[in-house]
Amino acid sequence: MIAWKEVTVPTGARVQLLDVTRHAAGQVSASKVRNGMCYLYVPHTTAGITINENADPDVVTDLVGGLERLVPRAGNYRHAEGNSDAHIKATLTGFSCMVPIVDGRLALGTWQGIYFCEFDGPRSRKLLIGISGEP
Amino acid sequence: MIAWKEVTVPTGARVQLLDVTRHAAGQVSASKVRNGMCYLYVPHTTAGITINENADPDVVTDLVGGLERLVPRAGNYRHAEGNSDAHIKATLTGFSCMVPIVDGRLALGTWQGIYFCEFDGPRSRKLLIGISGEP
Amino acid sequence: MIAWKEVTVPTGARVQLLDVTRHAAGQVSASKVRNGMCYLYVPHTTAGITINENADPDVVTDLVGGLERLVPRAGNYRHAEGNSDAHIKATLTGFSCMVPIVDGRLALGTWQGIYFCEFDGPRSRKLLIGISGEP
Numbered sequence: 001m002i003a004w005k006e007v008t009v010p011t012g013a014r015v016q017l018l019d020v021t022r023h024a025a026g027q028v029s030a031s032k033v034r035n036g037m038c039y040l041y042v043p044h045t046t047a048g049i050t051i052n053e054n055a056d057p058d059v060v061t062d063l064v065g066g067l068e069r070l071v072p073r074a075g076n077y078r079h080a081e082g083n084s085d086a087h088i089k090a091t092l093t094g095f096s097c098m099v100p101i102v103d104g105r106l107a108l109g110t111w112q113g114i115y116f117c118e119f120d121g122p123r124s125r126k127l128l129i130g131i132s133g134e135p
Numbered sequence: 136m137i138a139w140k141e142v143t144v145p146t147g148a149r150v151q152l153l154d155v156t157r158h159a160a161g162q163v164s165a166s167k168v169r170n171g172m173c174y175l176y177v178p179h180t181t182a183g184i185t186i187n188e189n190a191d192p193d194v195v196t197d198l199v200g201g202l203e204r205l206v207p208r209a210g211n212y213r214h215a216e217g218n219s220d221a222h223i224k225a226t227l228t229g230f231s232c233m234v235p236i237v238d239g240r241l242a243l244g245t246w247q248g249i250y251f252c253e254f255d256g257p258r259s260r261k262l263l264i265g266i267s268g269e270p
Numbered sequence: 271m272i273a274w275k276e277v278t279v280p281t282g283a284r285v286q287l288l289d290v291t292r293h294a295a296g297q298v299s300a301s302k303v304r305n306g307m308c309y310l311y312v313p314h315t316t317a318g319i320t321i322n323e324n325a326d327p328d329v330v331t332d333l334v335g336g337l338e339r340l341v342p343r344a345g346n347y348r349h350a351e352g353n354s355d356a357h358i359k360a361t362l363t364g365f366s367c368m369v370p371i372v373d374g375r376l377a378l379g380t381w382q383g384i385y386f387c388e389f390d391g392p393r394s395r396k397l398l399i400g401i402s403g404e405p
Contacts, residue, residue, distance in 0.1 A: 002305055002306050002307055002370075002402070002403055002404075003305070004305065004370050004372050004377065035136075035137055035138070035139065036136070036137050037137055037174065037265070037267075039307065039368065039370070041368070041369070041370050041377070042379075043377065043378065043379030043380075043382060044379050044381075044382070045321070045322050045323040045329070045379065045381050045382055050226045050229075050230075051180070051226075051230045052180050052222055052225070052226055053180040053222060056214055056215070056216075058212075058213040058214040058215070058219075059180070059214050059219065059222050061213055061214075062212045062213055062214050062219035062222065062223065063219075063222055063223055063226060065211070065212070066206060066210075066219070066220075066223035067223070069210075070205060070206070070340060071336060071340070075336075075339075076335070077328075077332045077335070078328040078331055078332055079326055079328040079329050079331075079332050080326070080328070081326075084328075084329065084332035084333075084336070085336075087322055087323060087329050087332065087333055088332065088333055088336035088337070090322070091320045091321075091322055091333060091362075091363060092226075092227055092362060093226060094229060094320075094364060094367075095320075095321045095367070095382075096367065096368050096369075097229070097230070097231065098174065098176070098231050098233075098368075099176070099231075100137075100139050100174070100176050100263050100265055102139050102263075107139065107176070107178065107263060108178065109177075109178030109179050109180065109261075110178075111179075111180045112178060112179075112180055112230075126379075128370050128372075128377060130307070130370055132136075132137070132267075132307075132402075133136065133137055134136055134137075170272055170273070170274065171271070171272050172272055172309065172400070172402075185361045185364075185365075186315070186361075186365045187315050187357055187360070187361055188315040188357060191349055191350070191351075193347075193348040193349040193350070193354075194315070194349050194354065194357050196348055196349075197347045197348055197349050197354035197357065197358065198354075198357055198358055198361060200346070200347070201341055201345075201354070201355075201358035202358070204345075205340060205341070227361075227362055228361060229364060232364070232365070232366065233309065233311070233366050233368075234311070234366075235272075235274050235309070235311050235398050235400055237274050237398075242274065242311070242313065242398060243313065244312075244313030244314050244315065244396075245313075246314075246315050247313060247314070247315055247365075267271075267272070267402075268271065268272055269271055269272075
């Protein structure tokens with residue numbers, strides 16, 4: 001009932017929010033599920049996933065800025081790799097999200113998009129997308 | 136297997152946490168599901184959802200205060216609508232939550248309630264509630 | 271389709287992240303589910319759950335330190351129990367997480383472990399684990 005697909009997400013900066021809505025929408029469409037749930041899962045520890053506005057790109061800029069202010073890259077950290085801020089940011093956004101499927105489509109709000117959150121890039125990342133529900 | 140229902144949540148302040156547990160409990164009861172999951176989804180970008188204490192209202196007050204300290208309304212934001220703090224707060228709480236259904240009831244802990252998190256109200260908001268499981 | 275099991279998690283400090291991956295892996299193995307989802311749910315209001323690195327223990331130390339800096343124990347709080355910071359921290363990590371099951375195993379990333387987040391211990395805590403999917 002849940003078919004997991006793996007998508008590759010290439011990121012282009014240390015901290016970057018990338019709209020991955022089309023990947024989820026494509027899986028929903030291919031699944032023929034009309035009522036159910038779309039799950040997204042990030043199998044990393046320095047990247048997360050969130051939902052936010054897909055209209056004004058300044059919102060994503062402010063979201064990145066807000067997370068940087070909350071958890072600065074430089075700090076009194078012990079982890080030798082120097083990316084402890086990325087681990088903390090990823091825990092704040094979380095590693096999964098879910099979006100209802102209603103009438104065969106993602107039931108995102110008017111202004112919602114799904115964003116992969118890179119906090120220690122650039123890297124080639126993976127994203128798992130799973131669909132559950134009924135045709 | 137997942138039946139989505141939309142509930143309207145009228146909010147009364149710019150930042151406000153509203154107990155929506157009864158809406159979820161009502162859907163669980165109506166569904167006749169005995170073992171499964173109740174999902175809640177917020178289709179907005181300046182509102183979120185969380186779980187927290189339902190006994191002492193000071194906890195919710197402190198939660199609102201803590202989020203305001205973490206992400207002040209005024210700041211070095213670019214988004215022209217002036218509500219970037221609300222977008223950031225919503226990403227911190229998240230846009231969905233899930234609660235197990237055990238023996239036909241929400242398996243909330245003794246002190247847990249489900250709270251709709253308004254960060255840019257007052258507005259009329261929507262909340263999607265879905266149930267999955269077996270009778 | 272979702273079988274909920276309750277696990278007891280004894281915690282040993284006020285703030286502590288405990289690796290509970292083995293509990294989830296054990297339930298997945300026992301379930302015989304090959305493709306599906308493993309859900310974890312914390313029925314408390316001063317403890318949460320997250321995913322993060324399972325290799326260098328300094329990452330968990332830095333994660334605890336980062337959360338303490340974001341939400342200090344002492345502050346301008348009203349809740350008389352003196353643990354408002356724990357309630358706020360739990361809302362930031364969240365009370366549930368989910369991990370895909372692929373080929374009969376948790377599809378955790380190479381460096382991922384699942385961490386129970388104690389923010390007001392030491393206490394005896396509960397954790398609900400549920401499995402959904404197909405054999």
